[in-house]
Amino acid sequence: MTPTIVFDFDGTLAVGPGPILAYAKLIAPAAGADFFDRARTSLLAFESGASEYRDGYAIIGALADSDGVDPEITQAAYYASRKLLGTDQAPVSTMPELADFLQELRAHARIVLATNAPADGIDAVLTSWGVDDLFDEMRFTIGKPDGLIALVTEALAAGPVLAIGDIAEFDLAPAAELGADTALVGATAHTSPAVVTLRGRFISDLRSDIHTWAATAASHNTASPDASSSLER
Structure with a gap:
């Protein structure tokens, strides 16, 4: 049995916020006055936890619609902004x-990247980080949330699965419904009512817990975190 960790x-x-601000800047000429400033202000509110949007892209899309x-x-602005990713x-x-973290995890689990974004720009970013x-x-x-179902179903047939992402309803809920463990990160990590296995503002906050999950899943044992662990029960 081989565990799988699915990263968004x-x-x-x-x-x-770089890619989202690039997206907003490309929309701005077709939008109302001060669109970019309004977008930036809304993104700051989201990052502080004072927003009910699922992510920054949803914020920009809603402002553009209004x-x-x-x-x-x-849509054209979105795809154009993706070509700028990492610049x-x-x-x-x-x-x-x-890179060290992923290498550690690979000793215990398969590592999968699953995103709704196109490949444009991502390969270059991964290469620049030395993790391609x-x-x-x-x-x-991949078309989350529904597009995640087949991937997780296939992975669960081979062993335990941990899905990691910043949008609970897209990145985690489909996996949880199939029996996978989940880790919520990002601006909504501490405010989302979603029931998850792990949560933290950044992946770095969960590094030890994710490594423990991988090692435990690979050995078919149940982890018993101490009181300081962010594992939820």
Whole structure:
């Protein structure tokens, strides 16, 4: 039996508002006055936990809709912004020592990247982080939440699964319904009512817990975290 860890990309492995601000900037010429400033203010509120949106992209999309922006313009802006991913126009960062972390996990589990985003820009970012060859599988434009079902079902047939992401209803709920464990990260990690196995603002906050999950799953034992662990029961 082989455990599998499924990582989301945006808001999970890749953090920072750069790509979302690039998206907003590309929409701005077709939107109302001060669109970019309003977008930036709304994103700051989201990052502080003072927003009910699922993620930053949903915020920008809602603002564009309210300004009457043609959906085709919004979609084109999204795809154009993805081509800027990882550049000075759409910078992202990741957890410290990501390569070491993934190498540690690979000793116990398969590592899968599953994202709704297109591949544009992601390969280059992963290469710049030195982790492009550390995923056993990468799936783009997977169509979460429904698109996650087949992947997790297949992985569960081989062993335990841990799904990690920043949008509970997209990245985690389909996996949890199938019996997988879940880890919620990102701006909603401490405010979401979702029932998850682990939660923390950043993956780095959960590094030890995720490693423990992988090692335990590989040995077919049940982890018994101490009182300081962020594992939920």
